[in-house]
Every structure is written in structure tokens, then in C-alpha cells.
Amino acid sequence: MAFSGGVDSTLLLKAATEAYGADALALYVRSLVQKPRVLERVRQICRELSCSLRIIDVDPLSWPEFAANGALRCYHCKKKIYSFLTSQLTSEYKLLDGTNIDDLGQDRPGLRAVRELDVLMPLVEAGLTKKEIRSLCREFHLASWDLPSESCLATRIAGGLAITPELLQDVEAGEDFLEERGFFGSRVRLDGKNIFITLSQGDSKRLLENALRVEVINFFAELNYTKVFLELSERPSILN
Numbered sequence: 209m210a211f212s213g214g215v216d217s218t219l220l221l222k223a224a225t226e227a228y229g230a231d232a233l234a235l236y237v238r239s240l241v242q243k244p245r246v247l248e249r250v251r252q253i254c255r256e257l258s259c260s261l262r263i264i265d266v267d268p269l270s271w272p273e274f275a276a277n278g279a280l281r282c283y284h285c286k287k288k289i290y291s292f293l294t295s296q297l298t299s300e301y302k303l304l305d306g307t308n309i310d311d312l313g314q315d316r317p318g319l320r321a322v323r324e325l326d327v328l329m330p331l332v333e334a335g336l337t338k339k340e341i342r343s344l345c346r347e348f349h350l351a352s353w354d355l356p357s358e359s360c361l362a363t364r365i366a367g368g369l370a371i372t373p374e375l376l377q378d379v380e381a382g383e384d385f386l387e388e389r390g391f392f393g394s395r396v397r398l399d400g401k402n403i404f405i406t407l408s409q410g411d412s413k414r415l416l417e418n419a420l421r422v423e424v425i426n427f428f429a430e431l432n433y434t435k436v437f438l439e440l441s442e443r444p445s446i447l448n
Contacts, residue, residue: 209304211236213250217306218352219341225257234261241360277371286318290325303327310338356393366399403428406439
């Protein structure tokens with residue numbers, strides 16, 4: 209199965225290992241659009257579930273349709289990656305994807321690729337919502353149950369702005385900087401000139417009321433972003 213290390217795919221991997229035992233295989237795609245630290249979490253979860261792991265390296269920036277960052281970026285990326293993953297599986301294996309019911313109501317171009325390739329979505333078939341998945345992960349004592357929702361770093365770059373390694377590094381550095389100061393689950397988006405920060409519920413007031421505000425501004429100024437905007441719409445709590 210395609211394994212990202214997030215809460216959805218962790219529950220699916222647990223179910224796969226219980227259903228198929230040693231035949232279950234986690235496929236993790238490593239690239240510049242994923243934070244390097246995610247891989248250690250992936251490895252740890254696979255160890256805990258006694259599941260085999262295969263790491264596959266890709267370079268999405270080498271795909272013009274991805275790097276151009278158009279409206280169908282996610283579709284092209286998912287289609288290429290899942291086409292490759294399915295090509296690596298023997299006939300007795302099926303590729304599984306961790307999409308849940310809530311995802312179907314969102315704008316996710318990548319889902320089109322999932323359907324076109326007949327990739328299985330067991331969590332959708334089971335009718336599970338994100339909240340139910342978190343609850344099950346907690347019940348099964350899976351460490352990922354309270355992880356903030358994640359997406360690839362390319363989603364933080366304004367549409368139409370070509371994706372480069374430097375921009376991805378700026379996003380990663382900004383989110384790491386905020387997390388080191390206690391702002392977990394933050395998002396740092398950019399348009400090439402400005403930074404737009406979205407914090408988790410309840411964190412915005414804390415940032416504005418202390419010296420961290422100046423520290424944040426200075427940090428991004430060193431990355432050549434002179435304007436930093438704080439989104440008024442905070443990211444919802446995972447417990448809601």
C-alpha cells in the first residue's frame with residue numbers, strides 16, 4: 209500500500225498487516241516535497257506493525273507538469289507515482305490508498321488519478337471519516353492518532369509560481385522554525401515575495417502577544433521575505 213506515515217494510512221496499514229500478515233508491504237515515496245523527518249516516523253510505524261517497507265525515490269521537480277505548479281499539479285504527480293507503484297507490483301498485489309470519506313468532499317485533483325488507476329480506497333469503502341479514523345488509531349494505541357493533517361510542501365507554494373528546491377526549503381525552514389517554538393501543525397505558504405502563516409487553533413493570540421512576533425519577522429527577513437502575514441482563519445483542532 210501507498211504509505212505516507214499520516215494518521216489515515218497508518219490505520220490502513222494496521223488493517224492490512226492484520227489481514228495479510230507478512231504479505232503486506234508499505235511503499236513510501238521519498239522526494240523533496242516531503243520533510244526528511246517523516247521517513248523516520250514511517251520506519252518506526254512499520255517496525256511497530258512488523259510490516260515490510262520499501263522506499264522509492266522520485267524527483268517530481270523533473271516533471272514539467274508538476275514543477276509548473278498549475279491547477280492539475282496534484283493529478284499529474286499522483287498519476288505518475290501511482291502508475292509507477294502499480295507497475296512494481298506482481299499480479300497478486302493490489303495498491304491501497306488512504307483516502308477517507310471527508311476527502312471526497314474536498315478539491316483533490318489527485319483523486320482523479322486514484323480512480324483512473326483503479327487503486328483501492330478501503331477507508332472510503334468502510335465509510336470512515338477523519339474523526340473516526342483518529343478515534344480508531346487512538347483505540348489501537350497507534351502513535352499517529354494525534355498528528356496534524358499533513359500535505360506535501362508543494363501545496364504551500366502559490367499556484368502558477370514554479371516550484372524550485374529553494375522555495376521548498378524556505379517552506380520547510382519556516383515550519384520547522386515555528387514548530388521549534390511550540391507552534392505545532394503550522395502552515396507557511398508563500399508567493400515568492402510574501403509569507404502567509406496559518407497557525408493551529410488558539411496559537412495566533414500567543415504569537416501576537418509576545419516577542420516571538422518580532423523573531424518571526426526577522427527570521428523570514430533573513431530568507432528575503434520582507435512581509436509576513438498571519439491568517440485570521442486558524443487551522444481547526446484535531447479534536448474537533
